[in-house]
Amino acid sequence: MLIKTPCLRRLMSDRDTIITEARHRRTFAIISHPDAGKTTLTEKLLLYSGAIEEAGAVRARSGRQRDVTSDWMEMERQRGISITSTVLQFPHDDLLFNLLDTPGHRDFSEDTYRVLSAVDAAVIVLDAARGIEAQTLKLFKVAQARGIPLITFVNKLDRPGLGPLEILDDIESQLEIKATPVTWPVGGDTDLEGVVDRRDGSFWTFERTPGGREIGEARTGRLEEMDSTPARAQASQELGILDAVAANHDIEQFLKGESTPVFFGSALWNFGIDLLLDAIADMAPPPTARASVDGEPIPLDGGLTGFIFKIQANLDARHRDRIAFLRICSGKFDRGMTLTNFRTGRTFSTKYAHQVFGRDRETVDVAYPGDVVGLVNATELRIGDSLNEDGAVEFPPIPTFAPEHFRVARNLDTARYKQFRKGISQLDEEGVIQSLHTRDGGERVPILAAVGELQFEVAMHRLKTEFSAEPLFDRAPYTLARRTDEAGRARLVGRRGVEIATRADGTILALFTNQAWLDGTLRDNPGILLDTLVGL
Numbered sequence: 001m002l003i004k005t006p007c008l009r010r011l012m013s014d015r016d017t018i019i020t021e022a023r024h025r026r027t028f029a030i031i032s033h034p035d036a037g038k039t040t041l042t043e044k045l046l047l048y049s050g051a052i053e054e055a056g057a058v059r060a061r062s063g064r065q066r067d068v069t070s071d072w073m074e075m076e077r078q079r080g081i082s083i084t085s086t087v088l089q090f091p092h093d094d095l096l097f098n099l100l101d102t103p104g105h106r107d108f109s110e111d112t113y114r115v116l117s118a119v120d121a122a123v124i125v126l127d128a129a130r131g132i133e134a135q136t137l138k139l140f141k142v143a144q145a146r147g148i149p150l151i152t153f154v155n156k157l158d159r160p161g162l163g164p165l166e167i168l169d170d171i172e173s174q175l176e177i178k179a180t181p182v183t184w185p186v187g188g189d190t191d192l193e194g195v196v197d198r199r200d201g202s203f204w205t206f207e208r209t210p211g212g213r214e215i216g217e218a219r220t221g222r223l224e225e226m227d228s229t230p231a232r233a234q235a236s237q238e239l240g241i242l243d244a245v246a247a248n249h250d251i252e253q254f255l256k257g258e259s260t261p262v263f264f265g266s267a268l269w270n271f272g273i274d275l276l277l278d279a280i281a282d283m284a285p286p287p288t289a290r291a292s293v294d295g296e297p298i299p300l301d302g303g304l305t306g307f308i309f310k311i312q313a314n315l316d317a318r319h320r321d322r323i324a325f326l327r328i329c330s331g332k333f334d335r336g337m338t339l340t341n342f343r344t345g346r347t348f349s350t351k352y353a354h355q356v357f358g359r360d361r362e363t364v365d366v367a368y369p370g371d372v373v374g375l376v377n378a379t380e381l382r383i384g385d386s387l388n389e390d391g392a393v394e395f396p397p398i399p400t401f402a403p404e405h406f407r408v409a410r411n412l413d414t415a416r417y418k419q420f421r422k423g424i425s426q427l428d429e430e431g432v433i434q435s436l437h438t439r440d441g442g443e444r445v446p447i448l449a450a451v452g453e454l455q456f457e458v459a460m461h462r463l464k465t466e467f468s469a470e471p472l473f474d475r476a477p478y479t480l481a482r483r484t485d486e487a488g489r490a491r492l493v494g495r496r497g498v499e500i501a502t503r504a505d506g507t508i509l510a511l512f513t514n515q516a517w518l519d520g521t522l523r524d525n526p527g528i529l530l531d532t533l534v535g536l
Contacts, residue, residue, distance in 0.1 A: 015301035018332050018368055022287045022300050025370030026280055027098040027327075029115050031143070032125035033133035037155040041125055041267040042088070042101045045280075047215060048273050049097065051090035051357075087310075087325060087356045087372050095281050098372055110401045110431060110451050111310075113142055114383065117398050118309040118327040120370065121149045121284035123276070124260075125267075128154050128161030128188075131170035140175050150260045151283060152179065153276055158266040160189050165238060168247075168262065178259035180249045183275055184239055185264040186223070187231030195264055195272050196223055196239060198248070204275065212269045255285060287370035290329045293394045300369050304331030304339065305388040307395045308381050311430045314466045322426070323354065323361075323374040324381040329395070333367040340391030344380060347391075352376035382505075383431055400503075402533035403434055403449030406476035406511065407456055410445055413470040417444075423467030424448075428504050433459045436501035436509060447476055447501055447511070478511040480518055482530040491525055 032038040046052045086101040100119055102112040116122065122143050126136065143150055154167055162170070164185055171179040183195040186203065194205035203223040207216030223232055223239075253259040261283060265272020289297035290305075298305055310325040335353045340346070354374040355364040367373050375381065384398040411420040424446055428435040433456070434449040441447065450456060456473055463469040478499065484492070489500050489508055497517030501509050510530060512518040522530060 014332065018301045018330075021368035022370060024095050025098065025286055025368065026092075026095055026121070026284045027100070027119050027287065027370040027372070028121040028123060028280060028284050029100040029102050029112075029119045030123045030125060031102050031112060031116075031139045033127070033130070033135040033139075036125045036127040036130075036133075036136075037267045038125045039101070041123075041153065041155060041273075042099065044212070044267050044270060044273045045099065045277055046088065046090060048270075048277050049090050049092045051088075087374075089355055089357060089372070092277060092281055096371075097280070098370060100372070112139060113401070114309050114398055114431065116143055116146055116148060118307075118325075118372070119148065120287055121151065121280075123151045123153055123280065126152060126154045126167065126171075128156045128167065128264075129159060131162055131167055132174040137174060144177075144257055147257055149254050149257060149283075149285065150177075151276075151279060152260045152262045153267075153272075154262060154264045155267050157185050157188050157264055157271065158190075158192050158269050163188075164264060165241075171260065171262070175260075177257070178253065179262050180247050180254075180259050181242060181262040181264070182249050182279065183263045183265070183272060184235060184242070186235040187229075191231050192266065192269075192271065193229075193231055195275065196235060197275060198239065198242065204272070206269070206271045208269050212267075216270060218274065249283075251283070254283065287329070290395065293396050298330045298393060300330050302330045303389040304333055304337065305329045305386070305393045305395075306333075306373075307387065307398075308383055308385045309398060311381070311383055313426045313430060314462075321377050322379060323356070323376055324378050324385075325356075326373045326375055326387060328367055328369050328371050328373060330369055331389070333364075333371070333373055335363070335365045337389070339387045339389060341381065342386040342388070342391055342394045343382070345391060346380065348378060348380070350375060350378075382429060400431075400434065400505075400533070401451055403451060403481050404479065405450050405453055405456070406478040407448045407450075407473040408441070408445060408476050409448050410472045410474070411470065412472050416469050419467045420463065420469040420471060423463040423469050423471075425504075426467075427459050427462065432462070435504050436511075437504075438499060438501045447478075447499075448473065449481065476511075477513050479514055480512040481533060482510045482512070482518065483533060484508050484510045484531075485529050488529045491528055492521065495521065497521075 030038050030042055088099040088101065090097055100115045102115050124140060168179045181198060183197055185195050187193040194203060196203050201222060202220045205219045209216040223236060226232065249261045250259060254261060263272055263276045263279060287300065289299055291297050306326045306328045308324045309327055313322045336349060336351050338347050338349055353364050354361040354376060356374045361374060364373055386394045411417050421443060424435050427433050436447040436449055437443055438447060460471060460473060463471045485508060492498050492500055492510055497513045498521060499511040501511055503509060
């Protein structure tokens with residue numbers, strides 16, 4: 001018979017609390033092709049949850065930029081696109097949501113991939129006029145590879161677009177996943193009346209408010225009890241087709257990644273937002289035991305474990321600080337506790353821990369699995385680092401992707417070289433760019449590598465505005481990168497069409513001007529190590 005001592009009872013109580021708190025978390029991302037309305041949808045989810053009182057669209061009709069909670073970087077406001085991922089925590093009913101907004105542009109896909117490593121589900125946003133687009137397909141494959149359940153929101157029904165049956169066919173043919181519509185639109189474009197919830201047959205109509213900035217009145221009824229209109233008659237016919245083919249949501253298929261529940265609406269005009277918000281609460285899974293690098297599941301109620309998936313400097317320009325974002329995987333986080341970095345074996349105190357809401361933040365004292373904690377000025381932390389109480393757990397690494405674009409970076413002001421070097425180092429740690437050093441250029445003239453061209457614009461902007469540096473970027477003649485070793489370096493130094501560089505993490509890369517030079521190198525050097533890096 002087990003005798004429950006006060007210490008044991010306290011331990012069991014703590015574990016029960018951790019399990020209970022984890023069940024009340026929903027940690028999810030929103031992903032989309034550019035211009036599908038992802039940022040607007042993010043704002044409306046915050047509006048309907050009560051986290052903000054008024055939503056702001058990315059661009060007002062007059063052309064003036066309005067601040068939005070998830071797009072805080074100056075360049076994001078200027079361009080009207082999301083450039084960096086954002087963490088937003090807010091309550092909904094008796095749950096706590098951790099929403100990770102992601103960049104939509106393909107040039108920032110690597111940041112999106114890192115975010116997807118930290119979530120338990122995702123909402124994928126489609127433009128009703130375009131259906132599945134190139135970036136949508138790429139992000140879907142990344143989410144599918146990580147086993148992330150996907151909820152689909154078909155946006156912009158208030159504009160001319162594809163029919164809902166066409167959209168379902170597009171999802172199933174291109175994503176090769178079963179689409180199970182949970183809501184169904186009645187009308188579209190200027191005749192959009194509302195949506196039918198197929199689970200109970202209720203017909204939801206929504207009041208439009210000026211600019212969609214506030215919540216309008218929502219009414220429910222029965223479609224069959226209302227006067228017939230062309231839109232209602234067509235919706236009734238389509239609903240009959242869906243019932244006949246049993247296109248119903250199946251929670252087990254959804255959690256296995258075999259199906260995606262589909263919701264229809266208009267984020268701009270608040271059509272269907274509250275139904276989507278409730279669906280995230282009901283359908284998205286809470287945190288579960290995550291596997292270590294050895295494949296062993298780490299119990300939720302064990303010791304504190306987590307990993308760093310994002311680093312961001314200068315969230316607050318007044319303090320010039322640096323935040324490492326920790327996804328908690330197990331245990332209870334108490335501010336001030338000592339954690340061990342598996343990579344270095346070093347311990348550090350978590351005295352300065354924040355909860356982040358876009359650019360705003362406040363001190364967080366306690367957090368649980370699924371939560372994201374910002375560790376301030378933990379300068380030794382890097383993306384992918386595993387943190388835990390005893391230093392014994394390592395989570396799978398977050399890969400660095402194969403760069404496709406290269407620039408030679410030079411400092412134009414010798415008096416500001418320190419700022420230039422610090423800025424390059426910080427942007428490399430954040431994953432904005434990869435900093436490569438050659439034997440000739442060294443750290444003074446690094447080669448910057450990126451997945452997309454826009455990353456260089458972000459790097460240039462931030463070097464000037466945040467670090468007061470005077471950089472110049474010149475296009476480098478490389479298009480391909482392959483990982484090699486010291487033996488490969490010795491064989492390739494001095495060869496035409498290839499440059500040897502070292503990444504900040506010590507990885508040796510061979511940079512080639514084109515595929516022909518790579519093919520020739522492989523032909524002339526049998527057995528040489530030239531591994532392909534992870535691609536997007």
